[in-house]
Amino acid sequence: MKTKAVRLYGKKDLRLEEFELPQIKEDEILAKVVSDSICMSSYKAATQATDHKRVPNNISEEPIVIGHEFSGEIVEVGAKWQHKFKPGQKYSIQPAIYYEDGPVGILSAPGYSYQHIGGDATYVIIPKDVLEQDCLLAYDGPGFYPASLSEPLSCVIGAMHANYHTKPGSYIHEMEIVEGGKMAILAGVGPMGLAAINYVVSREDRKPSLLVVTDIAQDRLDRAAEIFPVEWAKEKGIELVYLNTGNVEDPVKALKDVSSGEGYNDVFVFAPVTPVVEQGDAILAHDGCLNFFAGPSDTEFSAKLNFYNVHYAYTHIVGTSGGNNDDMVEALDVMSKGLDPAGLITHIGGLNAVAETTLNLPNIPGGKKLIYTHKNLPLVAISDFAERGKTEPFYAELADLVAETKGLWNVKAEEYLLANAPEI
Template sequence: MKAVSCHRATLSVVDIPTPGPNRGQLLLDVVRCGICGSDLHARDHIDELTEAMSALGVKHAAGSDMPFVFGHEFCGEVAERGRGVSGRFKPGSRVVSFPLLRDRNGVHMTGLSPAAPGAYAEQVLAEAALSFVVPNGLSSDIAALTEPMAVALHAVRRSDISRRDTAIVVGCGPVGLAIVCHLKAQGVETIVASDPSPGRRELARRCGATLVVDPTQNSPYAAAPGVTSGTELYELGMTSMEKLRRLPGWVPLYRIAEKLGTTTPKRPVIFECVGTPGMLDSVLTSAPFHSRVVVAGVCMGTDRFRPMLATGKEIDLRFVFAYTPLEFRDTLHLLAEGKVDATAMVTGTVGLHDVPSTFEALRTPQDQAKVLIDPSLGRPRHRPSTRCTAGTRERRSGG
């Protein structure tokens, strides 16, 4: 079968053996596969990623000296079932899958291990226990967004954001846009999205941002509540204490105010979705005191930031990665039931032979977000199939 191989940072379309499903596995005909920002980074930084994953105790990750196939955001049709697979996965059923694959050597990350080739290919293996039939006639374009949208759902849940908090999303690539979609769906009233690209700012507006900001012209933090100057914070504290100390019962009043959360200035919840060296330090420099910063951008190289900035501002710093199986399932149903609208995120569809040039184009994206791969483009289809575009719905067996 045809697949896009990555070897020494070079992408090329090659022929690889068609895999066969082991017990509990599905062989899927790939219908759509998203190009992830982590794939773009991993092409050039795969050895750094492998080193980091090894430190986390994750084995069998790819390296630059061995060819492997990207692709962990996919929707496919069941072509073959391994032994012990439930009958609900009927041939032709469209499914989405958690990107993990087991063999006798352990569990591998699909698309980041030579032992688990990803869905930049005509076919891909998936574990039935981690696969879900696409419900409600959801289009394959949107179904393929389940994985990145699950990443965003996990980040939003970990943020503990409330509807009245101000959200600041730094970076309007696919992860940032997906977070905006979930924030909108959860009813967050103020969503500030920041990106230097006019095209991506417009996409953020379409996804639900209430204010979009060009960070080269204006600070995204200017529209958020909070104190940004230490001198201002100390003056506020001294003035408040001068007023309180005039009251004979100021101590119990202070304790009540603490319990009500009124003794610290209001602060935004910031989602860092860029993942390039220097960005985290930039956020810590500009964020108001007591901000909650959720780091969703994946920086694969070594980075430096000044801990004193986070310490002095008492910033709550949270790092997030991936999602739970339940969050993956919930995301699929939120999309299928129309509770989360991600249609604006899909900005293009390419065939396997277009992937190398698309990677180059996405180095400096201006109006692109999620580009999908359709392996059928440029080759005859194996069977008749209904083409779909973002926002449409299609009916197939098992859908």
């Protein structure tokens, strides 16, 4: 079978090509890719190429397919896996596999390390590495884009699970956020912050009683409050507060006042900004846990922490960088039960837009750029659908469909796109 894919040959050398896939082996699966969400990690891989720890050294002769946040349908199943998978099943993939015999050892990953699997392709071969690690995950929910976003949502889920607390007189770490506690998400109205709000409020097993979300841009806070209203959170037993820390003289005092002076059990920092990290440290309650979620690009990034409180108030810090397989399974489960991660998505495009978008990703504002790999579409912001719709009926219809969900991407819009967008 022929596939079309965006392949990496060297630093910033991405090419959209058509080539023949080999016949699958008994321990492999042939799959159709429907959607892929472009990640900043793909930008790093594309710009670093063989300097990247997951990219093989021989890509100039054996290029790899990029993209690792993808979903689609199974087409053909090798004999070894027919007891578990069948054609027509929808899937997602946990890309961070750890397989000692992979192309680059234990760091092998779809989207970085393989010639025949990556999200930015029309068809792929899922190798035994993925299957033997249980990293091919069935998805039974609506649409395809939620499964593509299960990987970024799993990062949020992993962060919540990674926080820990202790009891007086014990050094045992009790994992998870505090049930009924007070939580703050700082710089929390970007795409990943919106995913965190959605997950925290929607959880059934463990919730804070207070969730304070901050930013310094009122329009972004207003947009977050429109998507996730305080009334919605109240119905689920959570007091949700949006606070503009750019409008107050003393952000730490303002945050503590909201917590009735007690501080916060769980604080998540969603931007690699020194003052924000220091705010987070300053508002921790006794035994409070600060999770530094944002990944800095500056290897010397640092901030001041109050070590008096570390010693006497048992405050502590953790950092998370992605979710594991269990987190992916949970992400797919909560989405199949109704959690919609569409707040992550700000742009839609086709496979033809991948190379340029990936290489320019740091300069493109907004959140996730969602690619439909069988389509030929420019990268367009969802907020621009209505304007383009004045001259292009295709975008006019998409604008009407996303208006039904407050400007967010949705399954109806996806179905319309898949039925009406031009093929690649």
